[in-house]
Amino acid sequence: MNEPFDIIETASLTEKATLLSEKQNKYVFRVRPRANKIQIKQAIEKLFQKKVVDVNTCNYAGKKKRERRADFGRKPHWKKAIVTLQEGEKIDLV
Amino acid sequence: MKVEVEKQPDFVSTLQIELPPEQVAKEWNAIADNFARHAKIPGYRPGKAPRKVIEAKFKKEIQEEVTKKLVSKSYRDAIAEKQLRVVSLTNLEDVQIGDDKTMRFRATVITAPEFDLPDYKNITVQLPPLEVTDQEIDAAMERLREQSADFVEIEPERPLQMDDFAVIDFEGTMEGRPIREIAPDASKNLQGGKKFWLHLGPGNFLPKFCEQLIGQKKEETRLVIVNFPADLPVKELAGKKADYAVTLREIKQKVLPELDDTFAAKLAKDKTLAELRKLVAHDLEHEKEHAIEQAKESQIIKALQEQTQFDLPPPLLRNETRRALGELVQQNRQRGVPDEMLKSKEKELVQGAGSLAAHRLKTNFILHRIAEAEKIQVTSEEVEERIRKQAARYNVSVEKMRKEIDQHEGINSLVEEILLGKTIDFLEANVSIKTTTARDQEGRPSKENS
Numbered sequence: 001m002n003e004p005f006d007i008i009e010t011a012s013l014t015e016k017a018t019l020l021s022e023k024q025n026k027y028v029f030r031v032r033p034r035a036n037k038i039q040i041k042q043a044i045e046k047l048f049q050k051k052v053v054d055v056n057t058c059n060y061a062g063k064k065k066r067e068r069r070a071d072f073g074r075k076p077h078w079k080k081a082i083v084t085l086q087e088g089e090k091i092d093l094v
Numbered sequence: 095m096k097v098e099v100e101k102q103p104d105f106v107s108t109l110q111i112e113l114p115p116e117q118v119a120k121e122w123n124a125i126a127d128n129f130a131r132h133a134k135i136p137g138y139r140p141g142k143a144p145r146k147v148i149e150a151k152f153k154k155e156i157q158e159e160v161t162k163k164l165v166s167k168s169y170r171d172a173i174a175e176k177q178l179r180v181v182s183l184t185n186l187e188d189v190q191i192g193d194d195k196t197m198r199f200r201a202t203v204i205t206a207p208e209f210d211l212p213d214y215k216n217i218t219v220q221l222p223p224l225e226v227t228d229q230e231i232d233a234a235m236e237r238l239r240e241q242s243a244d245f246v247e248i249e250p251e252r253p254l255q256m257d258d259f260a261v262i263d264f265e266g267t268m269e270g271r272p273i274r275e276i277a278p279d280a281s282k283n284l285q286g287g288k289k290f291w292l293h294l295g296p297g298n299f300l301p302k303f304c305e306q307l308i309g310q311k312k313e314e315t316r317l318v319i320v321n322f323p324a325d326l327p328v329k330e331l332a333g334k335k336a337d338y339a340v341t342l343r344e345i346k347q348k349v350l351p352e353l354d355d356t357f358a359a360k361l362a363k364d365k366t367l368a369e370l371r372k373l374v375a376h377d378l379e380h381e382k383e384h385a386i387e388q389a390k391e392s393q394i395i396k397a398l399q400e401q402t403q404f405d406l407p408p409p410l411l412r413n414e415t416r417r418a419l420g421e422l423v424q425q426n427r428q429r430g431v432p433d434e435m436l437k438s439k440e441k442e443l444v445q446g447a448g449s450l451a452a453h454r455l456k457t458n459f460i461l462h463r464i465a466e467a468e469k470i471q472v473t474s475e476e477v478e479e480r481i482r483k484q485a486a487r488y489n490v491s492v493e494k495m496r497k498e499i500d501q502h503e504g505i506n507s508l509v510e511e512i513l514l515g516k517t518i519d520f521l522e523a524n525v526s527i528k529t530t531t532a533r534d535q536e537g538r539p540s541k542e543n544s
Contacts, residue, residue: 014137018144094146 006045007035011093012080026084027091033059033079040081051086105205105407106184111172113164115195122195125159126152131314143420148271160197161189169201181410204407206459212401213465216526219393221386226378234374235353238361245346254310254345259294262307264318268336277330284328289320289343300338307340315341328424394521397459406455415444422447458514465517471514478504480512 009030011017017028031040039056042063044052085091095117098110114326126145129152135143149156165186185202192198245259254260265286266273272300274285283290285298294304306318318340324333351357358370365373422443426436436443464470485495 012137013147015139015142019148027198094144094150 002039004047007032007039007043008047009078013093019083021091021093024084025089026082027093029081029083031057031079031081033077035079035081037081040083044083048091050089050091052083054084056082056084058091084094095168095175097176098149099176099178104409105176105181105207105405106409107203107205109169109172109201109203111168111199113168113197118160118164118191118197119195121160121163122156122191125156125163129156157191160191161199164197165189165199168197170468172201173203178203179208180204181206184409186208204409207406209402209404209459209463211460211463211467212398214398214521215524217394217397217521217524218528219390219397219525220528221389222382224379224382224386226375226382230378231371231375235371237351237356238374239353242251242351242360244349244351246346246349248345251312252345254286254294254307254342256294256296256304256308258294258309259346259348260294260310260342261346262290262292262340262342263288264290264338264340266320266336266338268331268334268368273331273336277328280328280331284331286338303338310340310423312341312342312345315339352490390522390525391518393458394518394525395457399456402456402460404456406452406459411448411451412456414440414455415448418450418454419444419447421517422450426432461514461517465513468517468520470513470516470520472516476512477509480508508542 009032012028012030014028020026020028027044029040029044035043037057040055040057041052044050044055058080059081060078062077064072064074067073095114096112097316100108100110108500126149130143130145130148131141132147133143133152134140135147135151138147142428145473169186170334180203182204183201184204185200186261187200189199190197248258268276272285273280277284292299292304292307294307296304298304300320301323303318303320307316310316318338320336320338322331322334322336326332351360356365358365358367363369364375423436425442427433481491481495481499484499485492488495490498499505
């Protein structure tokens, strides 16, 4: 389970992520909630062949969703990772 | 812009057109901007998504738009650049937009045939004289008399003579069986009839029919023997002998009205004979003017056709033939020709349509070339004028007429029509006329003989 694609779920393509990448050379990914910062760093470095300087993460609780039958359920919890690349490095996500 | 022209047989040319990146990129950016302004993409507020995301998501749509905008324009430019005489565009294909924003596409067009224009000025035409002679007026008056003739029963009674009108009941039989049964599909007049009007004259109606009725008295029944010719279209009867039992009901005579003021007043209200004559003369003159106009046109076109020789592009010919065929069929249907008959004459129809189409196309090409050589052009006012006229003729509003034209054939064909009409007018103004009656160049009839 330490393959990069197991850890990095998807890139986050939002206005906020776009701004971060343009202004601060930071890239936002959704990652597996159980992955730690070291794993994320290694995965990104392996996947994109870029030097990672810093990784910040934050956990998000999945939203509660009421189903028609079950009393309640929720969307999966997820983790966001903001990866800072070394100056001059760039990832083309689009 | 790079254009390569490849000539193929049958007047087909392939244009390979390549557009430079700058031109494409300009258009591309404009369109992408347009998309970016309205696109809703998850994660972004409308209009806030970066260009890259937009381009990735709407690549196909943008490409389509760019193609639509550039292809028709660059195609026209290419034709102007290579000075091709394009008749129609058959195909636009292989549109490619490369990553470096170059655009390539191939257009297949049909070009007009090349030919040398004959000397189209001073075409000699022979026209009938315009003046209306007294004999013609007399003939027309006579026709009017014929039309208002009365049929009167002959008094006192006498046997049937040639030139009488006989009202007969008759019934045809052949070998003892009624013709109705033998040939049910044949024309009613072959089978028999009641109160049938017959003008007695040599060769009228069935062969030797009238001759055998001479001397018949009223209410007398005679047996008439008819030998049908072998080439009669009704197969059951062709070459056979038939008996007709003919009963004479009435003998009528045609009585022509006297040529006097009462006759004139009957035809045209409160007119004397002299005035009627004038009216007739006026009509005749009109008719003649019209006929002369037409004769002029057809002779000019004939002369042009004879003096130019070139092949026609087969695809165009095919199209035109199809259209002409459709028209012919339509015409025949309106005339009441049954479909089976049309089918049996299919070959002739197709042939007729083919020659008609060739004639039309050739005329069109020649006239177009002349228009080009003479710089005859159609102004927008003329188009307006034409639309107004048509609207007046069909009694609809100008706006509606314009819409109709747009829907049906488009304004282009209207323009072409006007152009060709103008060209013909030009040619008509430049003919040398050989007639007994001279007409000067303004088209005003003049009375002195040349």
